[in-house]
Amino acid sequence: MEFKISKELIEQIENLIHENQSHELEQLLHDVHFADIAEIMNELEEDNAIYIFNLLDSEKTAEILLELDEEVREKILRNLSAKEIAEELDELDTDDAADIIAELPQSKKAEVISELEDVEHAKDIVDLLRYDENTAGGIMAKELVKVNENWNVLTCVKEMRQQAENVTRVHSIYVVDDEDRLKGRLSLKDLLTTSTKTPISQVYIKKVDYVKVDTKDVEVARIMQKYDLEAIPVVDELGRLVGRVTIDDIIDVIKDEADKDYQLAAGISQDVEADDSVLELTKARLPWLVLALLGGFVSVHVLGLFEPAMEGHRNLFFFTPLIAAMAGNVGVQSSAIVVQGLANNSLTGSLWNRLLKEFSLSLLNGSLLSLILILGSHFLLGFELMIGITVSIALLTVIIFASLIGTFIPIILDKYGVDPALATGPFITTSNDILGILIYFTIAKAILGF
Amino acid sequence: MEFKISKELIEQIENLIHENQSHELEQLLHDVHFADIAEIMNELEEDNAIYIFNLLDSEKTAEILLELDEEVREKILRNLSAKEIAEELDELDTDDAADIIAELPQSKKAEVISELEDVEHAKDIVDLLRYDENTAGGIMAKELVKVNENWNVLTCVKEMRQQAENVTRVHSIYVVDDEDRLKGRLSLKDLLTTSTKTPISQVYIKKVDYVKVDTKDVEVARIMQKYDLEAIPVVDELGRLVGRVTIDDIIDVIKDEADKDYQLAAGISQDVEADDSVLELTKARLPWLVLALLGGFVSVHVLGLFEPAMEGHRNLFFFTPLIAAMAGNVGVQSSAIVVQGLANNSLTGSLWNRLLKEFSLSLLNGSLLSLILILGSHFLLGFELMIGITVSIALLTVIIFASLIGTFIPIILDKYGVDPALATGPFITTSNDILGILIYFTIAKAILGF
Numbered sequence: 001m002e003f004k005i006s007k008e009l010i011e012q013i014e015n016l017i018h019e020n021q022s023h024e025l026e027q028l029l030h031d032v033h034f035a036d037i038a039e040i041m042n043e044l045e046e047d048n049a050i051y052i053f054n055l056l057d058s059e060k061t062a063e064i065l066l067e068l069d070e071e072v073r074e075k076i077l078r079n080l081s082a083k084e085i086a087e088e089l090d091e092l093d094t095d096d097a098a099d100i101i102a103e104l105p106q107s108k109k110a111e112v113i114s115e116l117e118d119v120e121h122a123k124d125i126v127d128l129l130r131y132d133e134n135t136a137g138g139i140m141a142k143e144l145v146k147v148n149e150n151w152n153v154l155t156c157v158k159e160m161r162q163q164a165e166n167v168t169r170v171h172s173i174y175v176v177d178d179e180d181r182l183k184g185r186l187s188l189k190d191l192l193t194t195s196t197k198t199p200i201s202q203v204y205i206k207k208v209d210y211v212k213v214d215t216k217d218v219e220v221a222r223i224m225q226k227y228d229l230e231a232i233p234v235v236d237e238l239g240r241l242v243g244r245v246t247i248d249d250i251i252d253v254i255k256d257e258a259d260k261d262y263q264l265a266a267g268i269s270q271d272v273e274a275d276d277s278v279l280e281l282t283k284a285r286l287p288w289l290v291l292a293l294l295g296g297f298v299s300v301h302v303l304g305l306f307e308p309a310m311e312g313h314r315n316l317f318f319f320t321p322l323i324a325a326m327a328g329n330v331g332v333q334s335s336a337i338v339v340q341g342l343a344n345n346s347l348t349g350s351l352w353n354r355l356l357k358e359f360s361l362s363l364l365n366g367s368l369l370s371l372i373l374i375l376g377s378h379f380l381l382g383f384e385l386m387i388g389i390t391v392s393i394a395l396l397t398v399i400i401f402a403s404l405i406g407t408f409i410p411i412i413l414d415k416y417g418v419d420p421a422l423a424t425g426p427f428i429t430t431s432n433d434i435l436g437i438l439i440y441f442t443i444a445k446a447i448l449g450f
Numbered sequence: 451m452e453f454k455i456s457k458e459l460i461e462q463i464e465n466l467i468h469e470n471q472s473h474e475l476e477q478l479l480h481d482v483h484f485a486d487i488a489e490i491m492n493e494l495e496e497d498n499a500i501y502i503f504n505l506l507d508s509e510k511t512a513e514i515l516l517e518l519d520e521e522v523r524e525k526i527l528r529n530l531s532a533k534e535i536a537e538e539l540d541e542l543d544t545d546d547a548a549d550i551i552a553e554l555p556q557s558k559k560a561e562v563i564s565e566l567e568d569v570e571h572a573k574d575i576v577d578l579l580r581y582d583e584n585t586a587g588g589i590m591a592k593e594l595v596k597v598n599e600n601w602n603v604l605t606c607v608k609e610m611r612q613q614a615e616n617v618t619r620v621h622s623i624y625v626v627d628d629e630d631r632l633k634g635r636l637s638l639k640d641l642l643t644t645s646t647k648t649p650i651s652q653v654y655i656k657k658v659d660y661v662k663v664d665t666k667d668v669e670v671a672r673i674m675q676k677y678d679l680e681a682i683p684v685v686d687e688l689g690r691l692v693g694r695v696t697i698d699d700i701i702d703v704i705k706d707e708a709d710k711d712y713q714l715a716a717g718i719s720q721d722v723e724a725d726d727s728v729l730e731l732t733k734a735r736l737p738w739l740v741l742a743l744l745g746g747f748v749s750v751h752v753l754g755l756f757e758p759a760m761e762g763h764r765n766l767f768f769f770t771p772l773i774a775a776m777a778g779n780v781g782v783q784s785s786a787i788v789v790q791g792l793a794n795n796s797l798t799g800s801l802w803n804r805l806l807k808e809f810s811l812s813l814l815n816g817s818l819l820s821l822i823l824i825l826g827s828h829f830l831l832g833f834e835l836m837i838g839i840t841v842s843i844a845l846l847t848v849i850i851f852a853s854l855i856g857t858f859i860p861i862i863l864d865k866y867g868v869d870p871a872l873a874t875g876p877f878i879t880t881s882n883d884i885l886g887i888l889i890y891f892t893i894a895k896a897i898l899g900f
Contacts, residue, residue, distance in 0.1 A: 035676045226485045258708030266786030274791030292779045296772030303768040317767045318753040321774040322746030329742045336716030341724030
């Protein structure tokens with residue numbers, strides 16, 4: 001079942017398109033999964049991708065649209081009329097349809113919505129567009145199976161059959177009252193093993209996990225993972241059942257969150273991908289580099305303050321990049337562990353205990369590294385012992401400070417509601433660079449005197 | 451439905467334990483979800499956690515065991531006899547039971563297995579222990595619903611009812627032949643809408659996605675995400691159905707993979723958590739720091755080569771940390787984007803195109819940063835213009851080299867089957883530090899002459 005797109009397959013498809021052999025192409029693609037066709041289209045040139053898109057029926061193309069890379073999807077959509085786009089969206093679940101509409105240019109949005117055939121479907125999509133994309137409302141779908149608590153099992157089964165047609169995976173049947181307020185849930189099993197005349201109110205489970213429309217998506221992800229749920233109902237301010245979040249939406253949330261933390265740690269400030277344009281990539285990367293450069297100015301200034309050392313102890317200046325690099329590395333390590341602990345909710349104990357632990361850790365690491373430094377600088381690099389000892393004492397101090405700062409800053413940021421991942425990457429390396437150099441020369445001055 | 455553990459709740463529980471009011475405690479915990487009880491136990495002292503564990507019945511404690519932090523679970527298990535542990539495992543799905551057994555000390559494993567009551571269950575668990583934990587075999591469960599292609603619908607429904615008792619979520623019904631080889635799948639819907647006498651061979655869907663027992667877990671994750679599957683069957687070398695991987699196992703794989711990349715980028719070499727011991731954390735952090743220190747030695751040596759510049763151009767030495775830091779930051783940005791692209795399978799186009807793009811990007815970024823540097827060093831820091839110009843030319847060159855290296859190395863590593871995430875973090879910062887300093891002084895020497 002391994003499907004790998006080969007160069008040969010791409011070439012074969014390009015040839016078939018070139019020779020306009022649409023029938024052969026159709027046959028070739030007939031048994032290919034829509035996710036694989038999307039992958040093929042991502043690799044093709046725009047005209048060829050459009051050729052394939054026009055060849056297939058809208059049940060398949062709608063799913064393909066969802067799987068395409070954003071740029072390719074944009075190109076395909078640009079070539080479709082509002083009516084054609086609406087036809088694709090009619091095939092999709094409300095949440096996926098809403099996501100695609102959200103990507104359209106403002107002018108086209110209303111036009112596409114007005115062309116949607118199924119009025120209920122259209123209403124649901126418009127409803128979804130109201131919610132912030134990073135909330136339960138923004139990731140939920142309107143498709144779900146619900147029954148009224150006043151019905152009996154027979155009515156339920158009949159109603160359910162109808163509803164289930166629009167729902168890919170049922171997961172749970174939700175029970176609501178006359179006001180549409182969420183009251184509980186039912187399992188398919190329970191329904192099948194109960195007499196058909198029993199009122200639902202006697203069968204359903206009153207304990208049901210739910211989230212509100214404005215619950216943050218990462219919180220929804222946390223809850224669903226913790227309680228091992230494959231779907232969770234979403235209620236509005238009045239407790240009315242308005243939608244459902246399923247586990248596949250949550251996987252995207254988890255991946256996006258991990259990607260974001262990783263990018264922040266690497267000094268990239270927006271959600272970019274390797275295939276974005278040079279301009280977009282610059283916008284995501286330049287701000288952090290400017291920040292780092294300004295930090296660099298400070299380090300130049302600090303070094304300038306210690307110019308007198310140039311007279312008798314110029315060797316000291318050879319060690320500044322080493323000290324700065326170690327400060328940066330230690331700081332990033334410490335902050336990364338804290339950031340990950342915060343993200344996984346696995347950080348227990350008080351701030352003081354954590355700082356104490358980090359202190360002992362850095363004392364241990366720092367002592368070993370300082371020992372290596374004394375030996376290395378003397379025997380490997382040939383500096384006099386006094387230089388090695390001075391630099392080592394500075395290194396140990398710098399490592400302790402850097403690791404405490406790396407631990408402290410993300411915890412404090414998190415306490416004040418700022419994303420702690422901001423503290424990793426260029427921010428922590430730059431500030432630790434400066435602090436490291438300052439500590440280094442201050443200690444050297446105290447020991448050697450200049 | 452928001453459950454947050456408060457300090458007050460913990461204190462209340464500690465008091466109840468202290469006063470041995472087991473009945474009140476039982477009542478208090480009765481409606482609390484097992485995942486929440488596990489969270490409470492993680493916060494309690496060992497004796498108190500054990501007290502709670504002994505209070506609850508094994509259906510709940512088995513689930514709690516799974517959710518506990520590893521260290522807490524280890525403590526609890528140490529206090530249980532082999533027979534008691536076996537009783538817990540009898541309540542669990544095979545994959546979860548196998549995971550817990552794998553954590554036990556070697557001596558206790560066989561003993562616990564021999565105490566398992568359900569022989570079939572025990573056989574399945576032992577079977578699972580054979581597989582590498584990073585493969586489909588290592589994450590699959592034996593629990594699934596399967597029917598023989600030669601049965602009719604009626605037999606199926608009867609058999610299924612029985613099998614389904616042990617399976618939390620059915621997802622799909624798999625169809626096998628007399629040799630247990632996977633032939634296809636059935637949906638519950640199809641089964642319910644077909645006449646009971648129809649042979650299964652006429653109803654089932656012959657196209658079914660599957661993976662092999664030795665398929666890597668990240669590959670299983672990729673396939674399930676791509677094809678949007680909530681479960682996938684696993685077959686052995688002979689094509690026999692041996693297990694099933696469900697989406698909740700995949701979420702763990704995705705998270706672990708993202709965590710690992712993040713940790714590598716931050717210079718942490720094993721899977722550690724903030725709450726691990728100082729020794730474990732040292733083992734994970736020290737190797738990278740030693741590497742960085744050795745890189746630092748090289749930078750000291752390189753700087754020493756340019757000592758003559760100390761005579762007329764000592765100002766140059768003030769800029770070394772700035773140059774090194776910028777080289778490191780740019781390198782990490784470039785490599786992070788590539789690493790993420792590789793992880794998400796979204797890296798298209800040839801290596802040359804990618805390097806060309808990175809070149810134009812760094813030319814753009816570098817020119818802007820160099821301009822800021824010329825202005826800043828002259829007007830802000832008061833250096834003569836010639837110094838600023840020299841440093842700026844070096845900075846631009848260094849940024850271009852650093853970004854090309856950051857792009858090139860992870861792609862090459864990936865090509866040769868090495869984890870590209872290794873290239874991020876301390877490795878790239880250290881090598882770019884050295885290269886940056888070398889380029890900087892070489893250019894300065896060419897311009898200023900010393």
